[in-house]
Amino acid sequence: MPDVTYRQDLYAAVNGAWEKTAVIPDDKPTTGGFADLAIDVEKNLMQDLADFESGAKAYDNPLMAKVVALYRIAKDFDKRDQDNFAPLAPDLKRVADLKDFADLQQQLSDWYKTLPTPFGIQVDADMKDTAKNVVYAFAPSLFLPDKPYYEVDNENGQQLLAAFKKMALQLLQMVDKTEDEAKALLDQALKFDASLVPFVKSAEEWADYTAMYNPKDFDTFSHYSQQLDLGQLVQDLVDAKPDKVIVAEPKFYEHINEILTPATFGNLKAWLYLNTLLSATGSLSEEFRQVGGQYHRALSGSKVAMSQTKSAYYIATNRFSQLVGDYYGRTYFGDAARQDVRQMVQKMIEVYKKRLAQNDWLSEATKTKAILKLSKIVIKVGYPDKIKPIYEKMQVDPNKSLYAVLKDISQVALADQLAKFKRPVDRTEWGMPAQMVNAMYDPSRNDITFPAAILQAPFYSLQQTSSQNYGGIGAVIAHEISHAFDNNGAKFDEYGNMNNWWTDEDYSIFKKLTQAMIAEFDGLPFAGGKVNGKLVVSENVADAGGLSCALEAAKNEPETDLKAFFINWARIWRMKASKQYRQLLLATDVHAPNVLRANEQPKNLADFYTTFGVVPGDGMYLAPEKRVKIW
Template sequence: MRSSLIVTTLLATAAIAGIAVAKSGAPAPATPPAKAKAAKPEIGSYGFDAAGMDASVKPGDDFFRYAGGGWLTKTEIPADRAAYGMFNVLQDRSLAQTKAILDEAAAKPGSKIGDFFASYMDQAAIDAKGVAPIQPWLTALNGATDKTALATEMAKLQRQGVGGLISFFVNQDEKAPDIYIVNIGQGGIALPNRDYYVKADPKLDAVRTAYQANIAKMLGLIGEGDNAEARAKAVFEFEKSLATAHWTAIESRDSDKTYNKWSADDFDAKAPGMPWGAIRTALGVAGEQNFVVAQSSAITGEAKAFADTPIEVLRDYAKLRVVRSFAGYLAKPIDDANFSFYGPILSGQAVQRDRWKRAVAATSGALGEEIGKEYVARYFPPATKAAADTLVKNVIAAMGARIDKLTWMSPETKAKARTKLASFTPKIGYPSRWRDYSALEVKRDDLVGNIARANAFEYARGIAKLGKPIDRTEWFMTPMTINAYANPVMNEIVFPAAILQPPFFDAKADPAVNYGGIGAVIGHEISHHFDDQGRKYDPTGKLAEWWTKADIDAFDKLTAQLVKQYDAYEPLPGQKVQGGLTLGENIADLAGLSVAIDAYHKSLGGKPAPVIDGMTGDQRFYLGWAQVWRTKYKEQALRSQLLSDPHSPGEYRTATVRNLDPWYAAFGAKPGEKQYLAPAARVRIW
């Protein structure tokens, strides 16, 4: 799963669109305006919020602000957000839709989803319990008198959702995708990534200082306040030693380097210092003989850090992992103290989200497909699914045509690429088989227990896959999720029901806007199977080289141009977009737009696109793309994204258009304008 596509929408009229184009110097339309549609879209007159444009900005200077500058000016980031954009608008819509389902269920005790939701909403009962719900775990950690016992207790807690020293999950073996295997990766830190511990930066220095103060505060809240400042510093230094061993975000993207097959015996030989046998037993995989280790040298370094650190420090660290993992489900003083760092300081989010929103999210995380059945019945009509299925079919066909026309790819590889494309499994809306939650116990008066049991249920579900056939019906997102993903090992693209709403998709909107929105998103996900990492998986989903060396060299030369282009963007002083980190997503944006506009043109059936409110079809297509990436950020959130997120900020995702010849024809961008690229400088991959 490599992709996460997120966007949002605002309502408006389109009356000023024609004026905006004329002032900005785009070519005049050649055909008269179309008659108004009988069925009005949710946004504007044709599916685009034209009132959110800024007519004073030339498209060729800054397409992001031309298409959304008015929205940027009038939109304030809500206090409970660190960033705000079209994705968040749609997310709030999905939360409200889901809340309606949960409110009804909560009114009838005995419903799993209703009782779970009610347990989260009972703030008084939660506050009355204080730290008691996690006290047995803290007591168990206190009783661990040696490192083997401590590591064992930590591994047991990991099964219930407490963050561990390592990441651990069951997934397909990428080199043998017909079997499941245990995957191990770097972990153990509570800040976003290694840069937050080791990078020299005054802003990050301030974060580190605040983080240590927060550690001391959290220790005090669980009754460990003696000498808290010194203990906090020691815990931070241990986390720093873990982070120092970690691979960078760019290194961790490499599918070849992150596939390292280790036997059970290899752990003691290659990563001495941790009681691996005891950990495997506590994690429930004592009988497994083979594992895939992602960041191999990081696991070696983490084991050494564990061995070199006094048990008293490790015990404090383990207690903090417990309280951090469950702070949001504990009494308000603990919840607020945890948020006081992770909200305002780390992300820029000023206040906690409404409790009901957090309750909806938690219940959806625990019982997502149980809620999803009702969500789909209420909010995802068959007509929407049918329209989305058609869009997917059209965009896949457009990708095939693009492959056929490539000049840099050999005929041999083209034939295999076509085979891979033909083997895609699109999953639209919801699973074909719903998950069974009958074994999950839910109590109306036990939030922490419900969270822990849900985590343990999901953990057990993963372990139970070992030795079983691959479940190709499984979804890794709920129908209520505003997102989409590509899974190269399954050779699938997945679009939950909730993302198939405005501004991504509206059956009543102009097709051009839909193709520029959800169509480009579909193309994005398809192309992830052919990006710098996805291309490494063959038509069966196996991690195996199937391109010729000449193809790889030609592809790498093209992607290096894209890395260089994004490396030049500087959203914050001294903090640029990392072209290497964001490469996969940038390739997917470029390819997604390229295939989506081809699919849009094909959908016209040889007829000219109508002009609507002064906008040509191609103009509306690109405006549909820009609309979904309208986003504003708090500085802290933007910095975090630049340091750790494989997605470029919305402004630079919008700027993908500067590589596309049809965009120049549509908006008349010309030399001397800031986003103009000479034809030879435009990156053309797919």
């Protein structure tokens, strides 16, 4: 393919021919790149799980018997169809029998463990003292994906709301509500949902990660609501009286007495009833599973529900995710590959240190702190060394319904999560399982995680050249390292504590540079809409730092092929997706659209221009004064 094509559109030159023939699986919203690797993982583990169940293959870890047992229950659709919604009926009745807030308050602690509530309580590391766990308070989720969908001129929101209403009405009648009863209940639930919209955070607001840190003394938090004793609930859940609660969404709690009033109790009750029903559809009969997935399919553009067997696979593996991940990592990745990638990560950190030392806009004081932070990053590759003890506690009773078994497992998981309040932060915990095709940086732990599933071609392979690997997994590794210095990560020190380690002048320059990154992407057209530069800024800062750092590492190798480097960078971002899914990502995802990740970041690098001969007038040309370089 002639270089002029790369000069006009790198993404299309690399992925155009593939995109013309690529077929999106009917039960998926997308294919290509990450999605294709996830499908390979899915195929391998589905076959293994089927072989475990039949006895054709043995497993080493006896705890895997629980995964197999849950899989067997989940795919017994004869029993699930026979039970219909009977397993759920007692919980629906419990909601229907609620009389008033006093009644809810009387059973609130027990209620919280199994049923929906109009708020969320979690335990996690204190952002300013990450050795300790604290209580966080959240607002509830909305029915639609994000706040802008509720705006009157949002056509996507109107279409999705119509799909949601259709599904909800059908489900309510399937649990023996008359059509009139279903319409009335749905109307009340939607009114309560609408009452939340002004006071919950949007995806753009959530992108400012540290803005969730709003510590309130326990007495203040306890008295937010006039209708429910939130303080007593927290004490019951964590079996202690905290000094403070971190209020992640203060606007919601400051207005909770406008949301929860005697006059709105009927709306709340309908909202609780509908959420109880919606959360259960995937564990009831086939009809409930199909109808309950209609809204998600409208949202994502998937054409059909996944097969019964595949849905059973996901039910089982999601509940025992790290257990399955340990099996996947040891079976399909192994320790030798783990050590090889670990060395690659360490090499990338050294390149990053060198780049920081040579940085021309940071003061020496800030450079020293930044390099210290780099040296303290904890590297997690492949799969964890140990499995969480929680899986010992989770039980799968073959005599119970799927709904009941999942309820038991969820209660164990919640109890373990809340029990962290009395334990120090476990820095060895992983934020994602080994079979997930992804990677992450955790600012509160200052660690980077690369699960086994992402460590394969086109990201990484011993059959690829070093330049290809650096354009793939190398850029991903450096991307995650860069999150330590994006607009969120830069606010945390080497121990993961939220702490300003910058000089005022340096941070002022950094903010100007991040504004330039916002400007580079803001308003770019995609999927009939425009990119929100503020929503995607942290990931773009990480992409820019990751690509430039990986480029330097590739150039340090004995043999360097920069064409192969940039081509593989574009290849890992290939994606073909439904229109609905592209619109959803544009509205809610903190990552820029894949085609823009592939095309925009190389425009900031001088080596891209010399490698492909890009000149003014070419589609890939960006004027020098508009090119953004941060790390």
